Amino acid sequence: MIILGEVNTLEILRETDHGIYLIDNEDNEVLLPNRYVPQSFKIWDKLDVFVYLDNEERPVATTDMPYVKRGDFALLRCNQVTDYGAFLDWGLVKELFCPFKEQAFKMKPGGWYLVHCYLDEKTDRLVASSKTNRFLDNSELTVKAFDEVDLIVSHPSDIGMNVIVNKMHSGLIYKDNIFKDLSIGDKLKGVIKKVRLGNKLDVALGQIGYRNIEPNANRVLQELQDNSGFLNLTDKSSPEAIKDILQMSKKNFKKAVGTLYKQRQIEIRTDGIYLLET
CATH class of the missing domain: 2.40.50.140 (Nucleic acid-binding proteins)
Structure with missing residues (x-):
């Protein structure tokens, strides 16, 4: 069937003065106006089109893709x-x-x-x-602690930032877990940090605990490579300086640096961190 608000894969049925008619596997038809008709096509070719209602409330197809689809x-x-x-x-x-x-x-x-x-x-x-x-529901969760999830920043609160989790649930990133500027509508990856009483979701950006060491270590390495192998950061640097340069907490920074040091990828001196040649 042809579904309004979604991308439909339809076959070209016939050509008219106004465009081409497309058909689904249930013999439902919809017009693709001339402005969207490809330069070359054959009858029964398949096209991916978005279907919605035109100004006269009639279903119409377009090859343009909207910024938001039904359910998004x-x-x-x-x-x-x-x-x-x-x-x-x-x-x-x-x-x-x-x-x-x-x-x-x-x-x-x-x-x-x-x-x-x-x-x-x-x-x-x-x-x-x-x-x-009102389009979010936490009564039956489809996620659990440590699951990686897709996030959309929703709106701020006094204790952090509310987020939409997997387009289904509501969650919260506490202020002390935010190490980068967030704006409403931002789409990013996160991890379920904890499921609280009442199915309230605590969310963290990136990964947490021991799972966070490798990505943060890679972040430090990338920053070293982008800065000629040197970072003016040490374990005495302020949390604000670390957040400004690496967008991570001081605790995670020390874990990442410790990992890289054990792997003999860096040298730690009094003035900062140096990338070792391999």
Whole structure:
């Protein structure tokens, strides 16, 4: 079947004055307008297209890919606000609509907002919502401690930064685990640090414990290579200086340096760390 808001792989059925019609394995058809038709094609060729509703509420296909698909989260720019709601730039000719009732805060033209794209069952239209928390559920977790996860930065709190975990769950990175600047909408990798009572997820950037030594050691090595084999850091350096250069805690820095020293890849002197020639 042809699914609105997702990428569909369809076959070319026939050519018309307005474009080419594509068909799925259930004989459902959708128009690909002329502006998206490839220069050369054959009947029954397969195309990957995104399907949504045009300005007349008819299904239409496009080879352009939007910034967000159905069921996904993305940071989008508000282009305009009307009496009905806000219209967001999602990379397609027709803008993505966000009703007033789906706005966590009143949107303004030119502003950027983290939204979830979903199918409104009443209108059968793709719409956006900045009330992202209502699309997350921690009642039945699909992750456990030490799992590597995909993160989207959601919004700050007094104790850290809230994140979306695997597009399904809510999580929190505590302030003392943040060693780089984070902005709403950032997509990065993380690890489940702990599952608390009530299925609350503590999340860490990168990896934790002994699993964190190798990546941090590689980070130190890369920084040494980028700086002619020298880093002006020692175990007496301030946590702020280490964070500024390496985006890691002093504790993890000392573990990484210890690993590299045991592997005889570095030399530690009073003025800093030197990369040994191999």
